[in-house]
Structures are given as structure tokens and as C-alpha cells.
Amino acid sequence: MRILLFILRKEFIQIFRDRMMLPMLLLMPLMQLLILPFAADMDVRHLKIIIVDNDHSPVSKSLISKFTASDLFEIYAISGSYNEALKLIETDKADIILQIPHGFERNLIREGSEKVAITADAINGVKAGLGTSYLNAIIQNFNQDIALEWSNATSLTPPQDVRYSFWYNPYLRYKNFIVPAILVLLVTVISGFVSALNIVSEKEKGTIEQINVTPIKKWEFIIGKVLPFWLIGIFDFSLGLLIMYYVYGIQIVGSLSTLYLFAIVYITGILGFGLLISTVSHTQQQSMFVAFFFIMIFILMSGMFTNVESMPPWAHTISSLIPVTHFMHAVRAIVLKGSVFLDLWVDMVYILCFDVVAIAAAVINYHKTV
Amino acid sequence: MYSITAEKLTKKFGNFTAVDAITFEVKEGEIFGFLGANGAGKTTAMRILCGLSYPTSGKASVAGFDVYKQQEDIKKNIGYMSQKFSLYENLTVSENIEFYGGVYGLRMREIRPKTKNILQKLGLDSEANKLVSSLPLGWKQKLAFSTAIFHEPRIVFLDEPTSGVDPVTRRQFWEMIYEAASRGITVFVTTHYMDEAEYCNRISLMVDGRIDALDAPKKLKAEHNAQSMDEVFYALARKAKRSD
Numbered sequence: 001m002r003i004l005l006f007i008l009r010k011e012f013i014q015i016f017r018d019r020m021m022l023p024m025l026l027l028m029p030l031m032q033l034l035i036l037p038f039a040a041d042m043d044v045r046h047l048k049i050i051i052v053d054n055d056h057s058p059v060s061k062s063l064i065s066k067f068t069a070s071d072l073f074e075i076y077a078i079s080g081s082y083n084e085a086l087k088l089i090e091t092d093k094a095d096i097i098l099q100i101p102h103g104f105e106r107n108l109i110r111e112g113s114e115k116v117a118i119t120a121d122a123i124n125g126v127k128a129g130l131g132t133s134y135l136n137a138i139i140q141n142f143n144q145d146i147a148l149e150w151s152n153a154t155s156l157t158p159p160q161d162v163r164y165s166f167w168y169n170p171y172l173r174y175k176n177f178i179v180p181a182i183l184v185l186l187v188t189v190i191s192g193f194v195s196a197l198n199i200v201s202e203k204e205k206g207t208i209e210q211i212n213v214t215p216i217k218k219w220e221f222i223i224g225k226v227l228p229f230w231l232i233g234i235f236d237f238s239l240g241l242l243i244m245y246y247v248y249g250i251q252i253v254g255s256l257s258t259l260y261l262f263a264i265v266y267i268t269g270i271l272g273f274g275l276l277i278s279t280v281s282h283t284q285q286q287s288m289f290v291a292f293f294f295i296m297i298f299i300l301m302s303g304m305f306t307n308v309e310s311m312p313p314w315a316h317t318i319s320s321l322i323p324v325t326h327f328m329h330a331v332r333a334i335v336l337k338g339s340v341f342l343d344l345w346v347d348m349v350y351i352l353c354f355d356v357v358a359i360a361a362a363v364i365n366y367h368k369t370v
Numbered sequence: 371m372y373s374i375t376a377e378k379l380t381k382k383f384g385n386f387t388a389v390d391a392i393t394f395e396v397k398e399g400e401i402f403g404f405l406g407a408n409g410a411g412k413t414t415a416m417r418i419l420c421g422l423s424y425p426t427s428g429k430a431s432v433a434g435f436d437v438y439k440q441q442e443d444i445k446k447n448i449g450y451m452s453q454k455f456s457l458y459e460n461l462t463v464s465e466n467i468e469f470y471g472g473v474y475g476l477r478m479r480e481i482r483p484k485t486k487n488i489l490q491k492l493g494l495d496s497e498a499n500k501l502v503s504s505l506p507l508g509w510k511q512k513l514a515f516s517t518a519i520f521h522e523p524r525i526v527f528l529d530e531p532t533s534g535v536d537p538v539t540r541r542q543f544w545e546m547i548y549e550a551a552s553r554g555i556t557v558f559v560t561t562h563y564m565d566e567a568e569y570c571n572r573i574s575l576m577v578d579g580r581i582d583a584l585d586a587p588k589k590l591k592a593e594h595n596a597q598s599m600d601e602v603f604y605a606l607a608r609k610a611k612r613s614d
Contacts, residue, residue, distance in 0.1 A: 006472030010461065017460050206454035213420050213450040214473045215442060 406576030
């Protein structure tokens with residue numbers, strides 16, 4: 001026990017003395033949580049629209065006024081020709097074109113229907129998809145308006161009425177979805193990969209050889225290396241929760257102790273995983289590459305930004321084997337929905353399994369003797 | 371009494387025999403020089419004796435403990451200073467000593483006065499709170515040696531401790547080795563400097579994984595009709611078929 005205290009003392013001195021380490025452990029989480037949620041906002045608003053009005057009629061004017069009223073669109077220009085409008089799309093100045101044909105009003109009155117054309121820049125598929133559906137909605141709305149205005153009671157088809165209610169995130173704020181995700185990613189990177197780098201740097205400098213000829217036991221060395229990062233991981237997680245509440249106004253609906261229980265179990269496993277990476281790599285560069293590979297997988301397959309359920313079955317399976325998926329799910333569910341432990345026990349089982357596998361593999365792989 | 375005994379100690383890596391059935395003994399309190407060209411197998415043999423690596427076959431014991439079964443007991447009774455500089459650059463001089471003292475089970479109240487004592491002897495007392503990275507190499511090596519014998523081990527293993535160090539510091543380093551030996555610590559040292567070989571009580575010379583010569587430097591010189599250890603080394607090492 002006394003030996004372990006000497007090891008911990010040395011580790012803490014080294015961590016707090018390292019000029020790179022402290023900013024990485026404290027500044028990086030702050031920056032990421034304060035900046036990334038704004039950047040990773042996938043809500044599409046203020047789409048720049050160009051309206052090519054070939055009709056110049058009162059009806060076309062009233063359609064255009066629908067767009068001025070919405071904050072989803074911003075009228076970039078009202079143009080006389082389609083080609084001119086297309087040029088603006090090509091030069092990236094605008095996102096979408098609405099073409100109102102010549103004789104729009106006349107045909108609408110005479111034949112009761114008319115078509116408009118929508119052209120969208122689809123390089124960003126999400127933006128184009130959402131943009132056209134918003135546009136559709138506005139045109140639908142316009143349809144209903146003129147139908148009501150021109151109708152006589154007999155031909156009036158009652159407008160369909162669909163009401164949505166969005167639970168747990170009533171204003172569909174993307175930040176509510178993404179801030180917990182960034183918090184999870186952060187804890188993963190700090191406790192998993194920074195600890196791996198720390199151990200590998202001892203290999204690189206050759207000091208690990210000196211450690212290996214001392215009577216330090218395997219478990220003493222491992223605990224000595226892992227415990228500081230475990231504490232830092234919990235600290236960063238708490239810091240993140242504070243930022244989530246004070247900066248983004250996200251209240252934790254569920255129980256804080258359940259949240260911490262998940263965090264503690266998860267951080268333990270991810271530290272084991274970091275230790276495993278450090279046992280298989282010989283230089284910091286190697287461990288960086290391995291870490292980078294896994295971070296990519298973690299981000300893209302854990303449902304952080306995407307929907308796990310819409311993945312093909314095989315990807316879904318991989319996703320469910322990644323502990324991040326479960327921790328992310330649990331954090332979101334506890335924070336936003338107020339889920340209780342009984343709702344999330346399956347996630348806990350997955351995380352615990354990962355803990356056991358990662359730690360066992362790391363301990364078996366770590367040798368004092370070659 | 372012997373500190374180290376090895377009998378037909380062998381280490382193979384696949385088809386390559388790094389250490390080829392070496393047999394030798396090191397007496398208690400002796401300064402034993404372990405010589406050989408690069409790639410002769412010195413470091414491999416030394417790593418086995420320090421409990422860092424298992425032999426393929428043969429027998430060996432260090433401080434009375436078996437290299438197969440009692441590696442952890444060996445580690446409690448030896449000090450080791452590797453070829454690579456092994457102190458922590460981002461810890462201060464006294465933090466390094468305290469750490470290594472601590473991991474050998476010493477208490478802080480034993481470590482503190484002893485550290486002071488040692489730093490005084492080394493003339494480093496004004497540097498106690500400076501980072502090791504700021505020290506010149508010669509001082510670092512002397513400090514590393516003091517750290518390796520801080521817990522009063524029975525045997526200290528030194529792997530090319532003076533490579534890259536200036537002649538004056540080397541001299542001082544050897545004075546420290548003599549001082550340690552006079553306290554009864556067995557010194558097992560590898561070196562490339564033949565003048566240093568002459569300082570040893572006995573030396574062994576490894577060629578291609580085998581020990582080709584083992585005796586006091588004087589006797590070896592007489593045996594090979596040589597003026598200096600240099601000539602002995604050339605005469606024997608010339609036969610080597612492998613190098614690194």
C-alpha cells in the first residue's frame with residue numbers, strides 16, 4: 001500500500017507538471033463543450049432561397065410573402081431568370097430556387113391547379129432534403145389558404161390537421177441531443193486515450209525498464225497509472241454536467257446518482273481499454289494511430305450523430321458491441337428523459353461486459369517480463 | 371559465498387542463440403566486468419539475471435534466488451542501471467530518489483536524511499529541487515548510480531554506465547563503484563572501455579554468446595602475452611562471427 005502511494009505521488013507530480021497534459025485535461029473539455037455544440041448544430045434554418053417570379057401577379061406576390069414570414073428561409077433574391085438564379089447556386093451564394101411559372105395566377109383560377117419548380121443544391125443532402133420539405137410545407141399551407149379564400153362551401157375539402165407533440169425535447173433543440181454526446185466523447189478521449197499515451201511514453205523513454213526491475217507489483221503499477229486518470233475522468237464529467245446546465249440550460253431530469261454510476265463503470269472500462277492499447281504499442285505515435293482509429297469508430301457507430309436503428313443489421317451489431325453506444329444512450333436517457341436504472345439495465349450489462357473483457361485483456365497483456 | 375551463479379545458461383530467440391550455455395560465478399563484494407563486443411549477448415544475459423527475461427535453458431541464481439521461479443525476490447535484492455538513462459526527466463533530483471527509495475519499501479523518514487547525505491556527497495545539494503532534465507549527463511549518471519544503490523541492494527547491475535561520459539567523470543564514477551564494493555555490494559558491470567576493465571577484480575569476455583575468457587585482468591594479459599586489456603580484447607573478439 002505504501003509503495004502504491006509513492007507511485008501515485010510520482011504520477012500526480014508528473015501530470016501536473018506536464019505542460020501539455022494539464023491543458024489537455026482541463027482546457028480541451030471546456031473548449032469542446034463550449035464551441036462544438038454550436039458547430040455540430042444540424043438544425044437547418046435560414047436557407048437562402050431565390051425566387052424566380054415569371055408571373056408578377058397578386059397571387060405570386062402572396063406566395064412570396066409566405067417566405068418572408070418564415071425564419072426557415074431567407075430570400076436571397078427575387079430574380080427575373082432561372083439562369084441567373086442557377087448561377088447564384090453555382091457560386092454557393094444561395095441554396096434553393098423556387099420557380100413560379102408564367103400564367104401562374106391565370107392557370108390557378110382557370111384550371112384549379114398549377115405547378116411550381118424547386119431546384120436545390122444537394123451537395124449537403126440533409127440540407128437539401130430538409131429545405132425541399134420545408135418548402136413543400138409552405139406551399140401546402142399556401143394551397144390551403146387560397147382554397148379557403150376561393151372556395152364556396154360545397155367544394156371545400158376540410159384541411160387535414162396533423163398535430164405533432166415532441167416529447168423529452170419539446171422544441172427539437174439539437175443541442176439537447178448533442179451536448180450529452182460531446183460530454184461522452186470527451187470523457188472517452190481523456191480517460192481512455194490520454195492514459196494510454198502516458199504509459200507508452202514510459203516505454204518510449206525507457207523508464208519502464210527501470211520500473212520492471214523494481215519489486216513494484218503489476219497491480220501497483222497499473223493502479224498507479226490508471227487511478228489519476230480515473231479521477232480526472234470523473235472530474236471532467238462533472239465539469240461537463242455543470243457546463244451543460246449553466247451554459248445550455250439542460251436540466252438533468254433523471255437521478256444524478258444513476259448518471260454517476262454509469263459514468264464510473266464506463267470510465268473504468270475505457271481506462272482498461274486504454275491500458276490495452278498501451279500494452280500493444282511501443283511508441284506514442286503507434287498508440288495515437290490506434291486511438292484515432294477507435295475514436296472514428298466510436299463517433300460514427302455509437303449513434304452520436306446518427307441513428308443506430310437505421311444502420312444495416314451488421315453495423316447495428318457492431319454498434320451494440322461498442323460501449324460508447326450504451327453509455328451515450330444511458331446519458332441521454334437519464335439527462336433528457338429521466339430514465340431510471342431499470343430502464344437501462346441492458347446498457348449497464350453491455351458496459352460491464354466490456355469492462356471485464358478490456359481489463360482482463362490488458363492485465364494479461366501487460367508483462368513485467370519478456 | 372557467491373552472489374551470482376550461472377550454469378549453462380542459454381537464451382534462444384527462434385533459431386538465434388543470443389546466450390550460449392554460459393557458466394560463471396561472481397563472488398560477494400566483487401567488481402565483475404562483463405565484456406564483449408556489440409551483439410555478443412551481454413545485455414541479454416544481464417536481463418535474465420535481473421529478472422527481466424526468462425532463460426531458455428540452464429540454471430542461474432542471483433542473491434541466492436532462482437531466475438525462473440523467484441524473479442520478484444531477485445528484484446528486491448538488486449539495483450539496476452540501464453544503458454538508457456533511467457531517471458525521470460520531469461521529476462526533481464530529490465523526487466526521483468524518493469520515488470525509487472519508496473518503491474523498494476523504504477519510508478519517507480528513512481529516505482529524507484539519506485537523500486540529503488547522498489546529495490551532499492555528490493555535490494548536488496543545491497540542485498536537489500531542480501529537474502533532472504537540467505543536469506549535465508555526467509551528473510545524471512552519477513545520480514542514477516546513487517539511486518540504483520540507494521536501497522542497499524546486495525548486487526548492482528550496471529549496463530554500460532559510463533558511455534558518453536567524459537574521462538574525469540568516468541574516473542569519479544569508478545570511485546563511486548569502489549566505494550559501493552567496499553560496503554559489500556557486488557558490482558556486475560558491462561563496459562566497452564578497456565581501461566575500465568582493468569579496474570575490475572575479474573572479467574569475463576563474451577564472444578558470440580559464449581564466455582571465451584574469465585579471470586583477473588592481470589592473469590588474462592599474461593595468458594595472452596598482452597600489454598593491455600585492449601590487446602586481449604582484440605585477440606579474442608576477432609574470432610567473432612556476428613556483430614550487431
